[in-house]
Amino acid sequence: MRTIVVAGATGNQGGATVEALLAGGWRVRALTRDVGSGRAWALEGQGAQVREADFGRPDTLVRAFDGAYGVFSVQARGKDEVRHGVAVAEAAGRAGVEHLVYTSVGGVDRVRGIPHFDTKWEVEQHILAAGLPYTFLRPSTFMETFAVKGAGIGLSMMAAALGERGTLQMVAARDIGVFARIAFDKRLVGQSLELAGDELTVPRISEIAGVPYRRMPRGLLRLMGREGRMFFWFAESGYQADIAGLRALHPGLLTFGAWREEQRSAR
Numbered sequence: 001m002r003t004i005v006v007a008g009a010t011g012n013q014g015g016a017t018v019e020a021l022l023a024g025g026w027r028v029r030a031l032t033r034d035v036g037s038g039r040a041w042a043l044e045g046q047g048a049q050v051r052e053a054d055f056g057r058p059d060t061l062v063r064a065f066d067g068a069y070g071v072f073s074v075q076a077r078g079k080d081e082v083r084h085g086v087a088v089a090e091a092a093g094r095a096g097v098e099h100l101v102y103t104s105v106g107g108v109d110r111v112r113g114i115p116h117f118d119t120k121w122e123v124e125q126h127i128l129a130a131g132l133p134y135t136f137l138r139p140s141t142f143m144e145t146f147a148v149k150g151a152g153i154g155l156s157m158m159a160a161a162l163g164e165r166g167t168l169q170m171v172a173a174r175d176i177g178v179f180a181r182i183a184f185d186k187r188l189v190g191q192s193l194e195l196a197g198d199e200l201t202v203p204r205i206s207e208i209a210g211v212p213y214r215r216m217p218r219g220l221l222r223l224m225g226r227e228g229r230m231f232f233w234f235a236e237s238g239y240q241a242d243i244a245g246l247r248a249l250h251p252g253l254l255t256f257g258a259w260r261e262e263q264r265s266a267r
Contacts, residue, residue, distance in 0.1 A: 002069035003027045004184060007055070007088050009048070010039040013074045013103055014049040016177030021046050025182045031064055044171065054085035061091035069114065070099040070168075070184050075123075077116045087124035093130055093234040100132050101183045106140040106169070106194045106239040114230045122231065135183040136192040139176050140169040143197075143259045146209040149246075155213040159202040160221055161231035169196035169239035172254045182249055196241035208260050 004021050008014035009030035021028050030048040032040045036096045055075065065071060073088040075081045085102070092100045104120040111117060127134050140228070145154060158168060175197055206213050208217040221228040247253045254262070 001025065001027045003029055003067065003177060004049075004070045004072060005031060005065055005068045006048075006072045007031050007053070007061070008072075008074040008076075009043055010037065011074065011076070012142075013139075013176050014072070014174040015039070016086070016118075016174045017072050017074075017180040018043055018048050018177070019046065019174075020177035020181040020220060021184070024185060025179070026184065029068060031061075031063050033115055053081070055087055058087045058091050062094050065091055065095035067096055068095065068267070070101065071097050071102075072101045072180050074103040074155050077119070078209045081116075082122050085120075089123070089127045092130055098133060099135070099184060099187065099189060100127065101135045101137060101180050101247060102127060103137045103139065103180075106138040106196070106241060107233070107237070109137055109192070110237065110240075111233050113226055114233065115226055117230070118146055133189045135188045135190075137176060137179055137183065138192060138194045139171050140194070140196040140241055142237045143170045143172045143254070143256055145170075146205060146211055147260075147263060151209065151211045152213050155202060155206060155209075156204075157214050157231050158234065159215040160218050161235045162202055163215075163235075164202060164203055166235055167199045167201055167238075168234060169199045169241050169243070170205075170256055171195045171197050171241075172255065172259045175250065175253055178252070179202060179246075183248075193246070194203050194239065194241040195246065196239055196243050197253045197259070199243065199247070201255055203255065208257050 028048040030043045035052045040050050051064050053064040071092045077086045108121045138249040
């Protein structure tokens with residue numbers, strides 16, 4: 001049993017990756033800044049070894065990576081995203097990690113000018129320049145986006161850009177974890193996977209999610225500046241995941257309808 005270190009283990013993607021790796025027989029070392037938190041205790045209860053580490057303290061990362069075969073890396077959006085992503089990559093290199101799986105975003109190689117795409121592209125470029133053995137996972141819109149408070153606002157913005165017939169690709173966080181495990185299982189080094197499990201119109205998303213929306217004027221998106229650029233990009237080209245090919249790798253890949261039924265059943 002080789003060890004995979006999951007950085008960002010208490011987040012949605014990190015937590016899903018811990019679960020998928022443990023189910024696949026890997027030994028998991030889950031990193032968190034607060035080993036006494038409820039989420040940390042839950043990870044330990046699943047069978048992960050919980051270790052304290054901080055993206056802002058590279059020395060803690062190097063120690064946490066010592067002896068590990070692989071590292072799963074994901075960072076929160078924000079002003080420190082690039083610094084933290086680079087810190088994980090550099091620590092992985094110093095520790096001699098054999099496989100770094102980094103979660104980026106779909107389309108990051110095809111568009112510039114969207115802030116949280118540009119930051120992930122910068123981290124990807126650093127990993128490439130460092131010569132690290134990598135896999136880039138590039139998720140599309142999270143299905144979980146449509147189950148949070150204020151989901152109707154985001155859906156209204158998407159409707160403004162996509163209209164009634166344009167489609168949006170989506171993926172469940174759980175499936176990102178499964179693809180991380182597949183990347184390690186099959187050693188997909190040097191590969192990039194754009195991830196989606198379904199592709200639907202805004203009206204269909206609204207119907208399945210039970211989230212009403214209003215089609216706002218496109219001009220409001222322009223007032224958002226660079227942040228609004230993403231919605232126009234959805235209409236111009238958007239995500240381009242090969243869903244059929246992904247389902248061949250992961251037959252249990254969730255459609256939006258199947259994901260929504262799971263959410264209702266879990267209540």
